[in-house]
Amino acid sequence: xxxxxxxxxxxxxxxNLDDSGEIKPNLLASKLEISNAAVTDMxxxxxxxxxxxxxxxxxIKLTSEGESYAKNMxxxxxxxxxxxxxxxxxxxxxVHDEAEKLEHSSSDEIINLLEEFLDYPEVDPHGYPxxxxxxxxxxxxxxxxxxxxxxxxxxxxxxxxxxxxNLLSYITKIGITLGKEIxxxxxxxxxxxxxxxxxxxxxxxxxxxxxxIFVEKIK
Amino acid sequence: xxxxxxxxxxxxxxxNLDDSGEIKPNLLASKLEISNAAVTDMxxxxxxxxxxxxxxxxxIKLTSEGESYAKNMxxxxxxxxxxxxxxxxxxxxxVHDEAEKLEHSSSDEIINLLEEFLDYPEVDPHGYPxxxxxxxxxxxxxxxxxxxxxxxxxxxxxxxxxxxxNLLSYITKIGITLGKEIxxxxxxxxxxxxxxxxxxxxxxxxxxxxxxIFVEKIK
DNA sequence: TTATATTTTTAAGCTCGCTTAAATTTATAT
DNA sequence: ATATAAATTTAAGCGAGCTTAAAAATATAA
Ligand SMILES: [Mn+2]
Ligand SMILES: [Mn+2]
Ligand SMILES: [Mn+2]
Ligand SMILES: [Mn+2]
Numbered sequence: 359x360x361x362x363x364x365x366x367x368x369x370x371x372x373x374n375l376d377d378s379g380e381i382k383p384n385l386l387a388s389k390l391e392i393s394n395a396a397v398t399d400m401x402x403x404x405x406x407x408x409x410x411x412x413x414x415x416x417x418i419k420l421t422s423e424g425e426s427y428a429k430n431m432x433x434x435x436x437x438x439x440x441x442x443x444x445x446x447x448x449x450x451x452x453v454h455d456e457a458e459k460l461e462h463s464s465s466d467e468i469i470n471l472l473e474e475f476l477d478y479p480e481v482d483p484h485g486y487p488x489x490x491x492x493x494x495x496x497x498x499x500x501x502x503x504x505x506x507x508x509x510x511x512x513x514x515x516x517x518x519x520x521x522x523x524n525l526l527s528y529i530t531k532i533g534i535t536l537g538k539e540i541x542x543x544x545x546x547x548x549x550x551x552x553x554x555x556x557x558x559x560x561x562x563x564x565x566x567x568x569x570x571i572f573v574e575k576i577k
Numbered sequence: 578x579x580x581x582x583x584x585x586x587x588x589x590x591x592x593n594l595d596d597s598g599e600i601k602p603n604l605l606a607s608k609l610e611i612s613n614a615a616v617t618d619m620x621x622x623x624x625x626x627x628x629x630x631x632x633x634x635x636x637i638k639l640t641s642e643g644e645s646y647a648k649n650m651x652x653x654x655x656x657x658x659x660x661x662x663x664x665x666x667x668x669x670x671x672v673h674d675e676a677e678k679l680e681h682s683s684s685d686e687i688i689n690l691l692e693e694f695l696d697y698p699e700v701d702p703h704g705y706p707x708x709x710x711x712x713x714x715x716x717x718x719x720x721x722x723x724x725x726x727x728x729x730x731x732x733x734x735x736x737x738x739x740x741x742x743n744l745l746s747y748i749t750k751i752g753i754t755l756g757k758e759i760x761x762x763x764x765x766x767x768x769x770x771x772x773x774x775x776x777x778x779x780x781x782x783x784x785x786x787x788x789x790i791f792v793e794k795i796k
Numbered sequence: 797t798t799a800t801a802t803t804t805t806t807a808a809g810c811t812c813g814c815t816t817a818a819a820t821t822t823a824t825a826t
Numbered sequence: 827a828t829a830t831a832a833a834t835t836t837a838a839g840c841g842a843g844c845t846t847a848a849a850a851a852t853a854t855a856a
Contacts, residue, residue: 363813384833396814398835403812415821415834446690456687463678471665582843603803615844617805622842634804634851802853810845821834826827 359407362462365431366390367400368409371420372428373521380417426493433489434461434469436482439520441472443483450483450535451526484526485517485536485572502575504552504568507542513573514539522570532561534571578626581681584650585609586619587628590639591647592740599636645712652708653680653688655701658739660691662702669702669754670745703745704736704755704791721794723771723787726761732792733758741789751780753790 359365370389374381387397405412409424420428438457442448448456470491473479480496481487489495501516515538519525533556534540543560544553550565563571578584589608593600606616624631628643639647657676661667667675689710692698699715700706708714720735734757738744752775753759762779763772769784782790 361812382833383835392813393815394834395816395836399813442687446687446694448686448690452686456684459682460679463682465675467667467671468661468665468675471667475665580842601803602805611843612845613804614806614846618843798856800853800855802851804849804851806849807847808845810843812842812844813840815838815840817837819834819836821832823830823832825830 359409359427363400364404364407364409365427365462366458367397367404368420368424368428369431369435371410371418372425372432375420380419382417386418429489429493429495430466431461432486433491433493434464436486436488437469437472437476437479438464439482439484440476440479440488444476444479449530451530453483454520454526481517482520483536484520485515486520499574501572504540504542504554504563504571504573505550505565507552507573507575509542509545512539512541512576514576515571516574517572519570519572525567525570529567529571532563533557533559539576540573578628578646582619583623583626583628584646584681585677586623587639587643587647588650588654590629590637591644591651594639599638601636605637648708648712648714649685650680651705652712653683655705655707656688656691656695656698657683658701658703659695659698659707663695663698668749670749672702673739673745700736701739702755703739704734705739718793720791723759723761723773723782723790723792724769724784726771726792726794728761728764731758731760731795733795734790735793736791738789738791744786744789748786748790751782752776752778758795759792 367386367390370386371381374385374389383394383397383401387394390397401410401412401418404410404424408421409427411419411421435457438460439453442453442456443450473488479488487495487498499516504513507513515534515536518529518534518536538556541555542552543555545551546553546562552563552565552568554561554563554568586605586609589605590600593604593608602613602616602620606613609616620629620631620637623629623643627640628646630638630640654676657679658672661672661675662669692707698707706715706717718735723732726732734753734755737748737753737755757775760774761771762774764770765772765781771782771784771787773780773782773787
């Protein structure tokens with residue numbers, strides 16, 4: 359295929375499928391920050407090319423070809439992120455945007471060599487699993503969003519949404535990194551925000567942010 | 578700017594300037610494998626954007642802005658080539674095409690980090706100098722094409738044209754790499770080819786190929 | 797100088813990926 | 827069930843970057 363737009367559409371579709379493996383054009387448009395009309399247009403092309411199942415006014419599915427293509431894009435993206443962060447020392451809140459471009463410009467050969475050079479990393483710098491050459495990837499760990507924790511529970515940060523603008527740079531400021539332990543001191547009813555303790559400091563985190571940070575309970 | 582086509586035009590212009598720092602549209606078109614009409618079109622845009630001096634029917638010059646942009650593209654390209662070859666072990670006859678894409682997808686920040694990681698390489702895998710952050714680059718060594726050598730002279734390979742299709746994979750087959758010593762056993766008048774000795778083997782090299790391999794005489 | 801060849805530009809048209817505005821279909825609420 | 831809202835598609839249009847064909851300018855050769 360080799361087409362930046364189509365590759366980004368496929369990735370966005372795959373990343374935002376609902377529980378039944380479908381997505382509506384409207385959501386796709388908003389994720390891609392693009393008009394609904396443009397989405398309709400592109401869906402016809404992706405359908406024509408065999409990457410999505412598309413019928414007017416219906417939800418969209420990926421074909422199996424579309425799904426492997428999308429997974430391979432995630433693979434490229436995440437391997438680049440690991441390289442940029444781990445090898446070049448680029449901060450984790452900057453690697454996503456760079457990988458967003460590099461993913462379209464690198465052959466599978468480069469990606470495979472990079473993977474080997476990095477010694478087969480299993481997750482990207484934000485905790486997302488990296489598909490292997492055959493599209494197999496570890497299931498996301500049984501993680502929960504911070505908002506799902508109860509008061510007085512402790513948890514370890516496992517994954518952070520890398521898709522939400524400015525989220526990473528904000529949570530970096532308040533000291534959250536992968537592996538960090540947090541403690542839920544209080545849950546505030548009226549706005550859904552959470553009072554958490556990190557490094558002995560108390561911080562109030564809005565529900566919008568807390569819902570994008572995924573953790574594993576510590577017993 | 579951030580535009581693949583325009584970036585490739587600028588690089589092609591810079592790489593093919595004549596002795597007086599100019600290039601004609603026709604040559605540019607053939608280097609880019611594109612129609613003359615398309616070149617005319619793009620030259621208007623590059624001129625509008627301040628990267629080239631362009632007047633109808635005249636030879637093209639780069640503005641100083643155009644020149645720095647072009648040199649920065651060469652920098653990106655060549656640093657990627659070094660990384661791919663040296664770090665990932667990709668053969669030197671494959672890195673050019675890959676770098677041709679990566680060069681458009683990487684911020685200066687990535688390039689600077691890569692340069693540091695690679696410990697400030699001075700030449701790319703084909704012997705071309707790498708401009709530094711300020712656009713300064715070593716002059717090409719005082720090299721000559723193999724065709725300019727005389728019979729019974731010895732020389733060391735310093736640089737190989739990385740722009741000519743299939744050249745690299747061919748000369749790799751006959752054993753030529755950077756630093757290799759060659760000996761001119763004979764120059765054949767009628768077709769301009771050269772009989773050279775590499776690793777004690779005699780090989781006849783056409784003038785077309787020999788003219789793209791640059792060497793330093795050994796006394 | 798004049799004829800011919802080559803280069804360059806102009807003109808018209810194509811696909812791609814987007815836009816806004818209007819029409820249509822589907823979903824939601826009363 | 828009906829009215830209203832939201833989602834989706836259609837229609838028209840735009841810029842980028844190409845193409846081929848024709849016209850115009852420049853270079854080369856006789
Ligand atoms: Mn992308
Ligand atoms: Mn990520
Ligand atoms: Mn390029
Ligand atoms: Mn090179």
